[in-house]
Structures are given as C-alpha cells and as structure tokens.
Amino acid sequence: MNKKTWTKTSTTKTWTMIAALCALLALAACSKKEEAPAPAAEQPAAQPAATPIDPATVATINGTVKFDGTAPKPAKIDMSQDPGCKGTNEAENVVVNNGDLANVFVYVKDGLGSRTFDVPATPIVLDQQGCKYHPHILGVMAGQTIQIKNDDPTTHNIHPTPKDNREWNESQPPSSPALEKNFAREEIMLPVKCNQHPWMKMYINVVKSPFYAVTDKDGKYSITGLPPGNYTLAFVQEKLGEQDQSITVGPKETKTVDQSFKPAAD
Amino acid sequence: MGTPPKGIFTPYNRGHHRFAVILASWTFLLIIAGALVTSNDAGLSVPDWPTSFGSLYKIPKLVGGVKFEHTHRMVAQVAGLLTIILAIWTWRAEKRRWMRILAFAALGTVIAQGILGGITVLFYLPPLVSSAHAALAQTFFCLAVAMAIFTGKKWIAEDPPIQFDERRPSLFTLTLLSIFVLYAQLILGAMFRHHGLSWWPHVLNAIVVSFVLAWTAVRALTVYSQIEAIRRPAILMLSLLIAQLCLGFMAFLTRIAWGHEAVQPELPMVISTVAHVAVGALLLATTVILAIQVWRHAPVAFEARLPQVQRTSAA
C-alpha cells in the first residue's frame, strides 16, 4: 500500500467487507431452507384386525378429578380485533367448578399390550364458534377423522403444532365445508391454534385405544368396555401436567379412580 | 473518498438522493410492520405464499392476525418496488461503479428477504428462517441508509475535514467491532424472539454491546468532537443505546416476567417489543453510518507515517 492508492484501496476494502457480510447472510439464509422437511403425508396405516374383547367381562372406570387449591380466576379475552368474534370469552387453561377440574384428558396409557382396536368410522367434530374451540380438549384415535367446522362469520386458520405428527396450517373461511383431517401417530396434548385470533388454543389427544375420556365441567369422566387387567391410567392437564395411577380391574368390575391436581408451581 | 485523488466525480442528484431517503424511511416502517406480525403471533394467519388466500392482488379482510400479516406483505411489496426503481435509477444516473453495485446488492437483498418471508410461512416459522428474515431485514435497512448517505449532498459535494487516526485500536476498528457485536445481538435477540434460544445469551451480550459501543462513542466524542459527521452519529448511537437498554428491559418484563402466561398478545408487550426491534434497527444503522463517516473523516494513519512498511490492516 502506498500513499497514492490509499483512498482507492480503502473503498475497495469497505466493499469487500459489505459484500462479505451480504454473502454470509445469503449463505446462512440458503442453508436454512433445507431445514424443516415436510414429513411423509399422514396415511393411516392399513388396519390390522382388532383383537377381540369378550363383552361379557369388560369393566368400567370412572371418577372425579379435583383441583386441590384456590381456583385461578380465568383471564378475560379481548376479541375486539375481529368484529366477527361475537360474545364473551375467557381463557380455558385451568377450568375449575367448585373444586372439580374440567378438561383433563384421562386415558389408558399402558397395559393393553399388543392389542389393536378398530378405528371408529364416525368422525369426531371440532367446532369453531364465538372464536373459541369446542371442545377445548379433544380425544381421538390415531387415524380417526376429525371434522373441523367453522360456525363463525369470520375466517379462521387451523394450525396444529405437533411433535410427532405432520404439521399443517389451513385457513377456513366462513360457511365453507368442514375440513377432514386425521393424525397418524399417538400424541398427547398436541396444541392447535389460530393465528388470526391468537387467543384461540385447544389440544388434541391422539391415542391408539378407545379407552380415553375428558373430564366434564363437574370433573367427571368414565371409560367403558375395558378388558380386565392391570393398567396405568394417565391424567393429563394442559398446564398442570400428567399424573399416573396403576390400577387393576377385574371382570365386569366398575371401579372408581379419582385424582387431584395441585396448582402450578408458579 | 476523502483524500485528493478523487476517482470519479459524480454530480449531486437531488431526486436520486431523495428517493434513496424515501426507500430508507419506508424500510423503517416495514421493519415496524414486520415486528408487529411477530409480536402479535400473526405470522401464519395467511397460510399461503406468494399468494394471500389464493390471490396475488385481492386484499383480504384486514381483521385479526391478517391485519398484521397482509399489511406487512403489502408494505414489503412497495419496498421491493421502490428498490427496483432505485436500482434502475442508480444504474442510469450514477457514475460511481460501486454505487451501482450497491444498488443491485440492495435489490438482491430485498428479493432474498421476500423469499425468506415466504419460506418461513410455508415451513411454519422455523426459528432459524424467521431469525434470518429478521436479521436480513436490518441488513437491508442498513444498505438503504448507506445509499442515502452516499447520494447525499454532503458526501458528494463537500471536501471532508480529515483528521488522521493514530490510536490503536483505531476508531474505525472500534466501529467495525460495534457493528459486529450489534449484529450478534440482533441474531441472539431474533433467535430468542422466534423461540430458537433462551433469553440469557441476548441479555449477556447486551453487556458486551454496551461496553463496546460506549468505548466507541467515548473515543469518537473525545478525539473527533470537532468533526460534525462523526460527532452526530456518535451522540445518536449513545442515546439509542440507552433507549434500547430501557426498551429491552421493558420487553423482558412484559414478555417474560409478567407476560409468560398471557392468553393473547397484550398491548404493553406488543408496544415494548416492537419498539425494541425498531430502535435496535436504528441503532445498527446509526453505527453503520458512524463507521462510514469514520472511514471518511478519520482514516487510519499508519500509511501516512510509514509508507514503506507493510502492515496488516487494522480492519
């Protein structure tokens, strides 16, 4: 470098610098495109014949899920961003009525061995109304059709964010036909949300057996038709987590299994 | 540019300069529009791209998340259009070759940015792609601001006052270091904002950023305070840094401390996070301006003193 070319070199240097910066970014951007591959489409695998269950011996489990503490006040939701959202709305993350905990997903987590079950041909309905999901917690068998309806005068987008299933995001204008979807793999508390109305959240629970239930507003649930045996029964709440119980049911037994949840640690 | 052997003389073109200023200003608005999308969790409210609900030109009902996402797309389209015009204009009117290259680099950046925006929608907002989109947005903003500076009357017509820099590290090195740590801060902040990283790397690096920027500003203000082109961006950089630290604190409170269980994006969170993104962009651009002005007004002195000795560049 000598005095004469000083200015010129310095300009060139700035240039190389900026160009390098851009190139780096472009490179970073490009390499990121390969990320997030779309997993194979969700095709329910060919169903093996269901393991027969003797209807004369089946048992029933029922019970109540309690909330052990002061019920949190549900947060109010402001829906003014979309005049198409009518009515009032509040958060459903912990729903307690007189100490009874609603919206707990209860299912036979373990003990069914290699049994297989028929996937019901009737679809399960998920309805969007009042810019709310009905129900808030849904149970469905892997491969079973979920019929998603929009009964609102506004467009929704339905966006499940699964861990083990395929992610998708579709919009549904008012009075358009129901979407028919299914999830191929077992997944508990698979979140679903709407990005048009960011308060809209619900969870789908995809299981392999028909032995599941969701607690109603009185915290009650009931699982019927269960063959006698030893099982792990799981109680899952979207915010309060999972609690398991080991149970044994004899032939034709009706067993009461209650559970309670403590408030979240914070 | 600074010293006598001026390469090519380009006359000041007022229209061209104004247009570059308009593009830079519009890009600032665009960054706010984009930040509103992220803060309102509206990125996927329009599921398709390059179409919006199946159409390339129809404007959907702007309610809920669509209000943010589609508005952002439209503002971005205008920015793309402005960049195309500026690139063509620069190609035809500009004598400095590197300016023409810069204009087309900006065009390439805006195209890449639009594609990144589309990809992040199609792949459901992967943190890396969304963060790249956030970082490239500010890169483009800096390019637009730089073009506005380079086409300005001061830059073209003025004979710049020069004061050689004999200190080590040179002020220019410090400004480059500032840009580097700010860029890292941008990426860490974006990765956190898009759920790809925890918050603490960003907050830790804020300490580094504060230190490096303060060092740079103090050097600039103590040694070069009589050069306006250095003094002004240095003061601005320092003020923006302080504002940005306050806003970062607000963003932290509203997003993490109070807001982690919010049932929907709440106004205090939206305002403080969007302001934090916007002021972050201004801070980065100001630091780039400072670096450019230091390059011009306070060139590193070793060549002047030791013309024979080969030394590695301080940069």
Ligand code: HEM
């Ligand atoms: C061309 C210039 C564009 C610029 C400068 C730009 C800038 C930005 C900025 C600054 C953000 C906010 C990032 C953050 O706050 O972390 C953003 C978000 C976003 N932009 Fe753009 N954008 C551009 C084009 C587009 C286009 C064409 C699309 C098309 C779909 C798009 C889609 C998005 C989406 C979906 C987000 C939200 C990402 C998320 O929440 O993860 N952008 N944009």
Ligand code: HEM
């Ligand atoms: C030193 C200066 C700082 C700069 C330049 C800076 C810059 C940024 C930028 C550019 C983003 C967003 C990136 C994007 O997605 O576009 C961001 C996000 C964020 N920053 Fe900072 N930041 C600074 C200091 C801080 C401090 C001190 C805190 C907290 C105490 C903080 C807290 C945050 C938070 C919480 C977010 C994410 C907001 C969200 O999740 O929406 N920042 N920062």
